[in-house]
Amino acid sequence: MHSRRDFLQFAAVAAGLTGFSGWTPRASAQQQLTQDDLLKFDAKGKLTLLHVTDMHAQLKPLYFRPPSENIGVGDYSGIPPHLVADDFLRHFGLERGSALAYAHTMVDYVDLANTYGRLGGLDRTATLVNAIRAERGEDNVVLLDGGDTWQGSYTALKTNAQDMVDCMSLLKPNAMVGHWEFTLGTDRVLEIIDELGFPFLASNIVDTDWEEPVFDSTSFVEAGGSRVAIIGQAMPYTPIANPRWMFPEWSFGLRLETLQKNVDEARADGAEVVVLLSHNGFDVDRKLATEISGIDVILTGHTHDAIPEAIKVENTLILASGSHGKYLGRVDLEVKNGKVTDHNSYLIPVFSDVITPDPIMAAKIDEVRAPYEEELGRVIGQTDSLLYRRGNFNGTWDDLICEGMMEERDAELSFSPGFRWGTTLLPGDNITIEDLYTQTAMSYPEVYRLEFTGERIKEILEDVCDNLFNPDPFFQQGGDMVRVGGMGYTCKPEASMGARISDMTLLSTGEPIEPGKGYVVAGWASVNEDVDGPAIFDLMENYIGKQEVINMQPNQSVKVQ
Amino acid sequence: MTKQSFHRRAFLSASAAAALSAFFGSGRVFAEAADVAKAIEAFTAGSEAGEGALTLTTPEIAENGNSVPVSVLVESPMTADDYVESVMLLAEGNPLPEVATFNFTPMSGEAKASTRMRLAKTQNVVALAKLSNGEIYKASNNVKVTIGGCGG
Numbered sequence: 001m002h003s004r005r006d007f008l009q010f011a012a013v014a015a016g017l018t019g020f021s022g023w024t025p026r027a028s029a030q031q032q033l034t035q036d037d038l039l040k041f042d043a044k045g046k047l048t049l050l051h052v053t054d055m056h057a058q059l060k061p062l063y064f065r066p067p068s069e070n071i072g073v074g075d076y077s078g079i080p081p082h083l084v085a086d087d088f089l090r091h092f093g094l095e096r097g098s099a100l101a102y103a104h105t106m107v108d109y110v111d112l113a114n115t116y117g118r119l120g121g122l123d124r125t126a127t128l129v130n131a132i133r134a135e136r137g138e139d140n141v142v143l144l145d146g147g148d149t150w151q152g153s154y155t156a157l158k159t160n161a162q163d164m165v166d167c168m169s170l171l172k173p174n175a176m177v178g179h180w181e182f183t184l185g186t187d188r189v190l191e192i193i194d195e196l197g198f199p200f201l202a203s204n205i206v207d208t209d210w211e212e213p214v215f216d217s218t219s220f221v222e223a224g225g226s227r228v229a230i231i232g233q234a235m236p237y238t239p240i241a242n243p244r245w246m247f248p249e250w251s252f253g254l255r256l257e258t259l260q261k262n263v264d265e266a267r268a269d270g271a272e273v274v275v276l277l278s279h280n281g282f283d284v285d286r287k288l289a290t291e292i293s294g295i296d297v298i299l300t301g302h303t304h305d306a307i308p309e310a311i312k313v314e315n316t317l318i319l320a321s322g323s324h325g326k327y328l329g330r331v332d333l334e335v336k337n338g339k340v341t342d343h344n345s346y347l348i349p350v351f352s353d354v355i356t357p358d359p360i361m362a363a364k365i366d367e368v369r370a371p372y373e374e375e376l377g378r379v380i381g382q383t384d385s386l387l388y389r390r391g392n393f394n395g396t397w398d399d400l401i402c403e404g405m406m407e408e409r410d411a412e413l414s415f416s417p418g419f420r421w422g423t424t425l426l427p428g429d430n431i432t433i434e435d436l437y438t439q440t441a442m443s444y445p446e447v448y449r450l451e452f453t454g455e456r457i458k459e460i461l462e463d464v465c466d467n468l469f470n471p472d473p474f475f476q477q478g479g480d481m482v483r484v485g486g487m488g489y490t491c492k493p494e495a496s497m498g499a500r501i502s503d504m505t506l507l508s509t510g511e512p513i514e515p516g517k518g519y520v521v522a523g524w525a526s527v528n529e530d531v532d533g534p535a536i537f538d539l540m541e542n543y544i545g546k547q548e549v550i551n552m553q554p555n556q557s558v559k560v561q
Numbered sequence: 562m563t564k565q566s567f568h569r570r571a572f573l574s575a576s577a578a579a580a581l582s583a584f585f586g587s588g589r590v591f592a593e594a595a596d597v598a599k600a601i602e603a604f605t606a607g608s609e610a611g612e613g614a615l616t617l618t619t620p621e622i623a624e625n626g627n628s629v630p631v632s633v634l635v636e637s638p639m640t641a642d643d644y645v646e647s648v649m650l651l652a653e654g655n656p657l658p659e660v661a662t663f664n665f666t667p668m669s670g671e672a673k674a675s676t677r678m679r680l681a682k683t684q685n686v687v688a689l690a691k692l693s694n695g696e697i698y699k700a701s702n703n704v705k706v707t708i709g710g711c712g713g
Contacts, residue, residue: 237622241709
């Protein structure tokens with residue numbers, strides 16, 4: 001109860017500081033919001049957990065527009081994280097136009113982006129982490145990285161993630177877990193882990209031959225006077241969502257029995273606090289908390305949900321610390337007689353303009369980027385529209401990518417996967433190589449060109465839709481709906497698999513998509529091996545280069561019922 | 562190159578369209594409910610199946626529909642008077658639903674077995690255990706077979 005009140009106090013302070021009258025001039029907002037405000041926290045007990053997750057290799061401050069739809073189904077409808085815009089503001093008592101409203105919602109996004117500036121930057125995060133370590137005592141703070149750290153930028157792609165490994169090693173996390181990390185391939189993952197200097201945990205990965213554990217499941221830390229067990233959970237559906245052939249020796253899955261066993265063993269080994277560092281996704285962890293006993297805190301990632309404070313499910317606190325370095329999650333725990341007796345939590349939004357960058361991290365970031373600086377800044381186009389990715393069905397960045405694929409590969413339709421990573425550009429911004437790669441940098445970028453029948457296209461949409469809207473979270477893989485270019489359709493999220501998609505229409509003619517007819521489809525990020533085609537970043541550089549200026553109209557081709 | 566990796570390559574080098582058709586099985590003939598009922602009837606000889614003593618472990622979502630790990634465990638003292646005789650595995654949605662039957666004796670020590678099976682599509686996997694005293698136990702899990710590829 002304390003945590004809620006304290007959080008609301010912060011929200012009120014932040015709102016009062018900045019006010020809302022149309023929009024606040026940026027300089028004045030910056031004068032009013034300070035680094036100390038961001039660090040204000042009603043500390044509890046002796047132990048502090050800090051959480052970063054789903055950074056997607058973003059070392060520099062950025063814009064990231066929160067989604068305008070994030071539909072939950074069944075029991076998960078209308079509760080966090082399935083709240084957006086005004087519903088989100090109301091639920092958490094945030095004032096429109098406040099700093100937190102900007103960090104967490106897309107309401108007035110462009111105006112507030114101009115007011116409050118970029119979020120994130122690992123040098124700013126380092127400053128916050130150092131300040132909290134100084135405040136609480138270095139030995140009382142446990143810093144955990146929820147994964148999706150080594151993929152998502154031009155420099156991570158070019159250095160095989162060495163840039164992220166080098167920068168993160170300065171931050172000294174106590175442990176990490178993985179998902180996109182595995183798309184570097186088995187050999188590179190093992191090579192990095194070898195010199196990581198902290199544990200890479202996975203309770204739920206076994207080798208495909210003998211089903212024996214591949215990684216340590218648990219790491220113990222003495223912190224805040226307590227014995228803390230950290231158990232790691234990799235993204236359970238990595239070999240399904242990403243190319244299995246890149247790490248064929250490893251099998252994933254939820255493996256709840258193994259997890260319960262690892263929790264029980266940690267308790268038997270004297271753990272007073274058990275933390276699950278998870279890349280399961282929020283709803284999976286919300287359900288998991290009702291099925292696994294003995295976990296005090298789940299630090300969750302994967303679905304990129306940012307919830308201002310931890311949510312309590314039965315006896316477990318769940319903190320979802322967003323993505324792209326926008327937030328630093330903090331949970332303080334009071335532990336008495338081997339039990340958690342009190343807590344406070346919230347996500348610290350990393351307002352880059354009011355935080356002094358940590359000079360050591362800033363220098364390291366400059367160093368890893370230096371060989372690529374010229375290429376990163378190379379301008380390939382300009383946008384008049386807000387370009388963003390997040391949303392259940394579409395975003396303007398993917399609309400542009402779908403357009404580019406149809407044009408460059410001479411296809412009637414196009415598919416772009418429902419990734420949730422990728423930053424935002426404001427109207428009037430230049431589009432640089434760095435911007436393009438935040439949407440496309442990955443290790444299987446080939447754009448295929450294939451003929452699919454209308455029937456098969458419907459099967460694909462139904463399949464992906466069920467991964468997103470299955471009423472049982474344990475069947476949700478995370479990610480959003482596959483984006484479709486050249487075609488409109490109607491989606492009923494609450495319907496059952498096979499009955500969610502209807503009214504499929506070829507936009508160029510207005511004709512219905514016919515089940516027996518063939519359509520030429522271009523798409524990228526196929527999980528199959530030996531895919532032929534140009535890389536998506538090269539194709540899009542070419543396409544954007546041909547446009548005078550990018551102007552995206554609102555996408556109304558998907559109707560949701 | 563091992564035989565296994567040769568097969569994997571051969572399968573994946575087919576176009577994505579072919580791969581999809583393998584997953585979705587357009588044009589395939591799947592097991593009729595009657596086939597499954599007949600196999601169960603033959604195994605149980607009409608006895609009613611109970612629940613509880615039999616644990617069936619499968620993944621929630623198959624990573625590879627061509628090779629899905631499955632294991633069964635039946636709680637039993639495995640003595641000469643009281644043991645598990647056999648466990649049958651059925652994949653309800655496969656063209657041939659009978660996957661395997663494991664036979665045990667008291668000498669087996671425990672009634673535990675694992676194997677891998679091919680699942681043509683999303684379906685229920687059923688396990689039935691027959692005990693020496695004639696009791697039958699049943700467990701069933703739904704295993705999803707999906708195209709995947711769109712995770713965030």
